[in-house]
Structures are given as structure tokens and as C-alpha cells.
Amino acid sequence: MTVQQPKPSRIDWITLMLYYILVIAGLFCIYASVYKDIHPNIWDTSENYGKQLIWIGISSFVGLMILLIDEKFFYAFAYPIYGITIVMLLAVLVVGTTVNGSSSWIEIGGMRIQPAEFAKFGTALALAKFLSGYNVNYEKDRKVQIISAAILILPMLIILLQNETGSTLVFTAFILVLFREGLPGWILLVGFMLGVLAILALLIKPLYIIIGLSVLAVLFLLLVRRTTQLIWLTIGTVMVAGLMVSSIDYVFANVMQAHQRTRINVLLGKEVDIKGAGYNVQQSKIAIGSGGLWGKGFLQGTQNKFRFVPEQSTDFIFCTIGEEYGFAGSVLFVILYIYLLFRLLVMAERQRQKFNRIYGYSVVCILFFHFVINVGMTLGLMPVIGIPLPFISYGGSALLSFTILLFIFIRLDANRVNELRGAYD
Amino acid sequence: MNNFEKQRTLLIIFISVALIYIARLFYLQVVDESYVFYAQNNVLQEQTIYPARGLIYDRNGELLVYNDAIYDLSCIPDQIKNLDTLEFCRVLNMNKEEFISTFARLKRQKGYSPWKPIVFQRQITIPTYAAFQEKLFDFQGFFVEVRTDRKYKHKNAAHVMGYIGEVTDRDIEKSNGYYRMGDFIGISGVERIYEKELGGIKGTRYVLVDSKNRSQGRYKNGEFDTAAIAGKNIHLSIDQKLQALGEELMQNKMGSIVAIEPKTGEVLALVSTPTYDPNLLVGRERGNKYMELLKDKDKPLFNRPISAPYPPGSIFKIIMSLMGQQEKVLTPATSYGCHHGYLFVGCHAHGSPLALRGAIAVSCNAYFCQVYRSIINNPRYKHVEDAYNEFYKHAYSFGMGHALGIDLYGEGPGVLKKATYFDKIYGRHRWQALTTISMGIGQGELGITPLQMANATAAVANRGYYITPHIVKKINNHANPNPAFNTKHWTTIDTSYFPVVIDGMQDVIEHGTAYVARIPGIEICGKTGTAQNPHGKDHSIFFAFAPKTNPKIAIAVVVENSGFGATWAAPIASLMMEQYLTGKHDTRKALLERMLKGNLTHRNDSTATKTK
Numbered sequence A: 001m002t003v004q005q006p007k008p009s010r011i012d013w014i015t016l017m018l019y020y021i022l023v024i025a026g027l028f029c030i031y032a033s034v035y036k037d038i039h040p041n042i043w044d045t046s047e048n049y050g051k052q053l054i055w056i057g058i059s060s061f062v063g064l065m066i067l068l069i070d071e072k073f074f075y076a077f078a079y080p081i082y083g084i085t086i087v088m089l090l091a092v093l094v095v096g097t098t099v100n101g102s103s104s105w106i107e108i109g110g111m112r113i114q115p116a117e118f119a120k121f122g123t124a125l126a127l128a129k130f131l132s133g134y135n136v137n138y139e140k141d142r143k144v145q146i147i148s149a150a151i152l153i154l155p156m157l158i159i160l161l162q163n164e165t166g167s168t169l170v171f172t173a174f175i176l177v178l179f180r181e182g183l184p185g186w187i188l189l190v191g192f193m194l195g196v197l198a199i200l201a202l203l204i205k206p207l208y209i210i211i212g213l214s215v216l217a218v219l220f221l222l223l224v225r226r227t228t229q230l231i232w233l234t235i236g237t238v239m240v241a242g243l244m245v246s247s248i249d250y251v252f253a254n255v256m257q258a259h260q261r262t263r264i265n266v267l268l269g270k271e272v273d274i275k276g277a278g279y280n281v282q283q284s285k286i287a288i289g290s291g292g293l294w295g296k297g298f299l300q301g302t303q304n305k306f307r308f309v310p311e312q313s314t315d316f317i318f319c320t321i322g323e324e325y326g327f328a329g330s331v332l333f334v335i336l337y338i339y340l341l342f343r344l345l346v347m348a349e350r351q352r353q354k355f356n357r358i359y360g361y362s363v364v365c366i367l368f369f370h371f372v373i374n375v376g377m378t379l380g381l382m383p384v385i386g387i388p389l390p391f392i393s394y395g396g397s398a399l400l401s402f403t404i405l406l407f408i409f410i411r412l413d414a415n416r417v418n419e420l421r422g423a424y425d
Numbered sequence B: 001m002n003n004f005e006k007q008r009t010l011l012i013i014f015i016s017v018a019l020i021y022i023a024r025l026f027y028l029q030v031v032d033e034s035y036v037f038y039a040q041n042n043v044l045q046e047q048t049i050y051p052a053r054g055l056i057y058d059r060n061g062e063l064l065v066y067n068d069a070i071y072d073l074s075c076i077p078d079q080i081k082n083l084d085t086l087e088f089c090r091v092l093n094m095n096k097e098e099f100i101s102t103f104a105r106l107k108r109q110k111g112y113s114p115w116k117p118i119v120f121q122r123q124i125t126i127p128t129y130a131a132f133q134e135k136l137f138d139f140q141g142f143f144v145e146v147r148t149d150r151k152y153k154h155k156n157a158a159h160v161m162g163y164i165g166e167v168t169d170r171d172i173e174k175s176n177g178y179y180r181m182g183d184f185i186g187i188s189g190v191e192r193i194y195e196k197e198l199g200g201i202k203g204t205r206y207v208l209v210d211s212k213n214r215s216q217g218r219y220k221n222g223e224f225d226t227a228a229i230a231g232k233n234i235h236l237s238i239d240q241k242l243q244a245l246g247e248e249l250m251q252n253k254m255g256s257i258v259a260i261e262p263k264t265g266e267v268l269a270l271v272s273t274p275t276y277d278p279n280l281l282v283g284r285e286r287g288n289k290y291m292e293l294l295k296d297k298d299k300p301l302f303n304r305p306i307s308a309p310y311p312p313g314s315i316f317k318i319i320m321s322l323m324g325q326q327e328k329v330l331t332p333a334t335s336y337g338c339h340h341g342y343l344f345v346g347c348h349a350h351g352s353p354l355a356l357r358g359a360i361a362v363s364c365n366a367y368f369c370q371v372y373r374s375i376i377n378n379p380r381y382k383h384v385e386d387a388y389n390e391f392y393k394h395a396y397s398f399g400m401g402h403a404l405g406i407d408l409y410g411e412g413p414g415v416l417k418k419a420t421y422f423d424k425i426y427g428r429h430r431w432q433a434l435t436t437i438s439m440g441i442g443q444g445e446l447g448i449t450p451l452q453m454a455n456a457t458a459a460v461a462n463r464g465y466y467i468t469p470h471i472v473k474k475i476n477n478h479a480n481p482n483p484a485f486n487t488k489h490w491t492t493i494d495t496s497y498f499p500v501v502i503d504g505m506q507d508v509i510e511h512g513t514a515y516v517a518r519i520p521g522i523e524i525c526g527k528t529g530t531a532q533n534p535h536g537k538d539h540s541i542f543f544a545f546a547p548k549t550n551p552k553i554a555i556a557v558v559v560e561n562s563g564f565g566a567t568w569a570a571p572i573a574s575l576m577m578e579q580y581l582t583g584k585h586d587t588r589k590a591l592l593e594r595m596l597k598g599n600l601t602h603r604n605d606s607t608a609t610k611t612k
């Protein structure tokens, strides 16, 4: 067997171009967000933008390497890579360094990396390999469903122990992947409804919810053709929902501590906590809102110059876009990002090998989740969960891991024609 | 759902999110103009509004503690721009090195962040404040925060009030970030125990300032501002006049006075000498003055009345009289002879034999050694430990051997040993009354704090119960809500056993050992005591309550190294009771004079040097 180099023509150049547009845009934003008259040199490696530039170089190199590796490598080594990321996650618990209250960092030769970032593509590979196995049927086989869940939950638990709620939540993005692979739509819907119900339980008195549900149930039964079974099913559903709502309310009022309650109330908008997380959101909204239609222009943002928006080059990088490039720039950015996601979705669906497809969907869903939470947070639409905006946010560890995540898929995709031929060999 | 539909579902989700976000961006950036204004060269500044700390009054509504404004110079490091350092240092009266080192220190502080306000210099003087205010526009990034510090109207009751000081890192951690570096918190006394009530809740104001440090008004019309909630005012149960007299009488003496209103458990006076002026622990010099007080060999910071245990001496005979009756080994008619003492415990000359009431009046040591023996060697109990446990239970029920739970910081439990303690020394069942006979006259393995003495007196005055002594009578003009301060703690002694003992205590004043404490027209019941002090001259002790029926005051006085109870403690207690009950204390001029002039501060030194 010869190593099959991808032909340049088969690399998806559109994706590659979108990647570089975003990374370069990110670099400019980081430069703007830490810009001071004193250090105007973009090559200054003591500042964030200089460091980011180095990381872009490293990421490009690693990306190129990935494109040159035989694509079977990723299939063959999916489990070992997953194993290594799990071991790294566990290592963090023992020798981790604490940065800003989260103990999720590990130091290797003066470089700080966050294994939780790398666990994302490790998990994606493992899940893709498992589900693409011979005779594996996700839709029908209960055992397969349980093992898939275990592959996802293991890294989540370890990351949760590191106090990294944000990174843990990212793994819920895989639910969309499983949906593509046969997780019934109604589970997604029921899960969504349960979430809504849980949030309602915290907002409204449980009694009102139960009354509301009962009214809906009666209306439902009046409208459909009633069978005894259906009546009992409806009553049962209302009772279970009522029980759930009451117990959530009880736990909230009696088990949780005051500061936990406050945090949840802030998330739900029942209380305004301008001091803590709420302060960041206010500042972020001011920065974005002040951008107006056309923005203030590159390096003209006043809010970021005062370093008013905390964590501006990492979690709140979107503020810089909003302030300096205005509504026009922000919309362009959102469209660009969604176009990348759309492109990846199309690529994922055109794969002939199940492994490639599942991996592709994982990439799309992970990026989508980051985008939704991160941008939503700066707009005050999502809770403040500290996760980066892929390719844009400052942070070498994150950039490198997202690059690897994406480039593996570009590499897999570049071979889709060979696969076809391989299948007939 | 087929695969194509699934792909399309995901795509619809993506596009809906994009549309929602674009709509939101449109609202923030194009529709809502307010954000443009907020950002127009403006900076959002978070200012803390410090609430006024609650005031403290005495039981009659006299103001004791109030607040005084102080000014802190704060800054937001990242907003400091174009600072004329020389001018700045001149106004603040500091040199350049200090300026640089102050900044270096701030940066090392826990939780430092360049965009959060931080105190640059604490408690600047009013002239500096005025000079600074004029120049404020030149000093971008700096502003002055107004806070309050305490002022004390009188120099009394330092140990009751306690003091406030800056929070420690631990306080900040425990408060979940409520307290900020440099905030004040109650450190001892009422200030500490009632920190929650007195402290109030800090408020926050969000203001916009332009690049010239000029206020541009509220952020969002103050929508996010929270008002400061002032601390609650507190009424102490202390009677300021009584407290002041007590401290005057105790000047140049070491010791304690505790006076309690028996019906309510309210502490009327709590004197600890040597004391200090509470105004010392205020302002910029607080730290230095505190260190001076801490190093003082007389230990003025030591809160004697609630933490120093003394052997009760003869006043314990009152408790024994009650226990003996309860244990049915003593009746009012029980008589014992006395020939200058019992075994190795001596006694003074008095008539013999005596019944209970007479024995209390003359404080016969022999009589109470017999009582102790009959309690401990009580044939009703199989083992000595069982009999002793009854003794322990009774003493405990009067509040001995455990902290009573007064609302002050640092209360001590006193000393009251369990039977196991003697088992360890002598072996199980291998000891009896004679082994521990000195406890029969209130010496040996016994120690009670002046607070416990006064509390036991209150229990006798109430004929069988006490209410946990407390200092704070009202919070915000409502009775102290602590349920312990409203509950009767019954002693293990039946009410019917009290009258004969109380008659004996009255005899002590009328024609017994404490004749000196007699006040014409007031029926006082009391008992003198002398606590043996192995380190020097004995401590003079006296406890009493008055009037006999419907008592209004129960008091305990300890004067260290002053000899017999009748010499110093009883007259001081008498003057205090007179003041509280009649409002006057100068009817017995000679006695008052003698007490005020008495200087006992060097006695212990001389004894101490002799012993050496």
C-alpha cells in the first residue's frame, strides 16, 4: 500500500480560505484589543498579538503536517489519540496549574496548554471510529447507544472536575451528531422541552406551571380522538412534569446555597448582578452598541482602549469586532462564520465513509456550539460561559486544537475520491 | 426523518441563530442609541456607597457611639492618564519614592485588577482632601471615597463596645467577596457580634466620567445602582451612668464588676480594669495604638469579667446551702459546731454551734465543710462519683463550668471539674469528700468568671432561674430577637429552698461580714468572699442583689490582690447598687472617697517581688 498524498485539487480550498480569513481577522482584533500607543509593533512577542502570530505559524505548520499524513492514520489511531487526551486530562488533575480559578492547564516546557481543548477532537475521532465500526447500528442497538454515551461522558466528567463548566458543556454539541446518526428527533424535542420546563420552574411558581399544563392537557384531549391509553398517558405526563417542576423548585429553594441561587437568577435575568458576570456583559454591550452602523474603525475603539471589557482578547473578542466594524462588520462576520459551518455541513454529508461523516459532523457541531455561546454571551443573550470563539480568540492552545480539529476533516475530505476507488479494489 | 431532512434541520437551526444574532446586533448598534452615548469618551465607574454604621445607645437612650466621616483616596489604575506626578505628590505630601512603592504594593495586593477601583491612600486628612478636590480634574483616574469611622462619646465600656478595624483576607474570603480590601468590620465586643446588624449593606453607584474625570451622570439612569442600607441602631442594656461610676470606683485597681437585671438577664454594667479609652482604637493610628495596648503589661485589652476565672471563695457557700437542701442532707435547722475550723481548714471566732442561717451570716468554714462532706459522702449514692455528679449538675445549672452565651466575643467557661478528673488523679472510687474538702469553701478545683458570679446571684435573686446575660437590649428599637435572651434557665434547686438562704444573705449585710455595704432603706442580700491567690495577695470578692423582694440588680465585684471581700469589693458593690436604685452615690461621702482614692496597682508587684 502506498501513502496516498492528497492531490492539491482535492483539498477544499474554500474552507481553507475561510479559516485563514477568520484567523487573520482574529489577529487584527487581538491587536486592537490590547493596542496601546507604547507597543505599536505587531511583531512584539511580549504582547498577545505577537504571541498569537507565533501560534498562527505553529498552527499552519501542524495543519500542513496533517494534510500530508495518510488519511488512514486517523482511523487507525482514533482510540490511542482518545486515550492520550484522556490521560492528559487526568494528568491535569494531578499536576495542573491554576489560571484564573480554573485548574485545567498543564505546563510543558514553559508552554501552557489546556488538554480540555484537545479532548474535543480526541473524542470526535473515537466516537466516529466506534460508530463507523462493522455491524454497528446506533439506531437499533441499545449497547451501542450506551457505549457512545460513555465515550462522551468520560472526558466531560474529568473536565468538570477541573472546574471548567464551559468546556464540559461543549460536549453536549455531540447530541446533534448523534441526531444525525439516528438519535430520534423526539428525544431532542423532549430534551428541549425538559430544559424549557426546568427554566420555567425557576421563573414561575410550580403551581402555575402545573395548572397551565393541566389546561393544555385537557385542551389536547378535547381535540384528539380519546382512547383510554391516551388519557392515561396524558395524565401521567402531566404528573411527571409536575413532580419534576416541584422538585426543581424544592432543590433550588432548600438545597442550594445563596450564592448559587444568585448565580442562577442572574443567568435567568431575574436579578441583575452588574458586579460579577453581569458587569462584563454590560461593558460588552456598551462596546458593541457604541459601534453603530459602520463602526469606529480599526484601532479607534475607545472602550477596548480603556481595557474596559475584561478578557477582551479571549472570551469577549467579539466586542472588538462590534465596536470597530459596527453593524456592517458584525453581520459580515456572522455570515462568514455561518457560511463556514454550512460549507462543513455540505462536506460532511458528501462523505462516503461513515467515519469521515461522523467526524465531520462533530467538527461542525463543536464549532457551532462555541459560536452560539460565545457570541450570544457578548450580546447578552447567553449566560456568561467562558469558552473561546474558535479561530478568533487569543490563546495558542485553543487555536492549535481548533486547527487540528478542522484540518483533520479537510484531510479526510480530500480523500473522498480515493475512498471510492479503494472500495472497488 | 431521512438524512437529507436531518441535514436541513441542522441548517435551519444555524440560520435561525444567525438571524436572531443579527437582529440583536441591529437593536444594539442601530436602534438603541444609548450605548453610543455611554461609550462617547466616557468610562463607567463603579463607586461604592458605604452605609452609615449603626449607632449605639445605652439602655436609657444616651448616645455612646457615632460615626465620623473619613476620606479615602482611590484610583482605577488603568484610567490614570497624563498624571503630573510631581504635583500629585506635592498635594498628597509624599515623595516620589513613596509614590512608586505605593503603586508597587497595590499591584501585589490580592485581587488587583487595573480596571477595578483600589484604595491608593487611606484616611487622608481633611486639608489634603480639600486640596485634592480642587485639583481633581488634573488627576485622571483618581477619586475620593467617603467612609465612616467610629467615635466614642465617653471613654467608658471599651470592652463592651469592642472596636472595628480593616478586614483580613480571611474575612474577605468568608464573605464571598462582599468585603473589599480596606473595608471595616467589627473585631471585638458588640461591634463584632452584631457586625451583621451594625454594618448595614454597601450600595453601588455606576457613574460615567469623561476623560477629564468629570462626572457625566448616572449610567442608565441608575437602573443598576443599589442603595446602601444603613446599619441598624442598637440599644445596649448598659446603664452609662452606672458603667462610668463602676470604672471610676475601679480606677487604680485590677478587677471586674458585672451588674445584671435579674428578671431580664440584661447586663447593666460590665467593668474591666485596667481599661483603655475606646477613642484610641480609631483612625489612622489604630494599628499603632493597638500594638501599644497589646504590649502593656497590665493587659488593658484583656476582658476580665467574661474570661478570667477566680476561685469563688465563700460566695460559693450560698450555692452549697441550696445544693445541700436539694440533696436532703441539710435543713435550715441543721447545726454544726465550730472550734476555729474543720480539720486543716481554719475559721475565725464566732458563736457555736450555728444553724444554716447563722452559718451563712458569719461565713463559718467548718459548717460548710460539713455540708460539702455530707453532699459528697451522701449514703444515698453508691459511689462517690455519683454524689459528685449531682454536685456538678447543681453547680452547672447555676451557669458554672460553661460559657453562658453572652453576646460578647471571648467568653470563658470557668473551671468546674467532672468526676472523671478526680478519678484520674486518685483512681476510681478512691476519693471522697475529705480529698477535695477545699471545694467546700469555694477553693481548689473551682473557677468562675465575674459574669458567672453575677449570673448565679441573679439566679438566687430570681429564686431559681436565670436568663442568659446579654448586652444588647434592642436592635432598631425592637427587642433583641435572640430566643436565648428570653428563656428562663431553671436551676436544679427547688424554689422552696431559697428563702432561708436569702435570709442568711440579708443577715450578712445587716449584722454579718459585709456590714459596710449596708444602705439605709434598702434590703440588700449578699455574701463576701476571698479568693486565695497563690501568686500574691488574695482577691476580694462580693456578690449581692437588691432589693430583697422583687430584685432590680444583681452584682458581682472582684478586686484583685486586695484581701478580704468586705474591704474593697463589698463597698464598691454597695455604691453601685445605690447609684442604680436611687440615682445617687454620694450619700456616704467617706466611703466613696476611700474607694475612689484606693490605689492597689502596686500591691501585686511588691508581693510578687517578695515571692521571688
Ligand SMILES: [Zn+2]
Pocket: B338, B339, B340, B341, B347, B348, B350, B363, B364, B365, B366, B367
Ligand atoms: Zn466557724
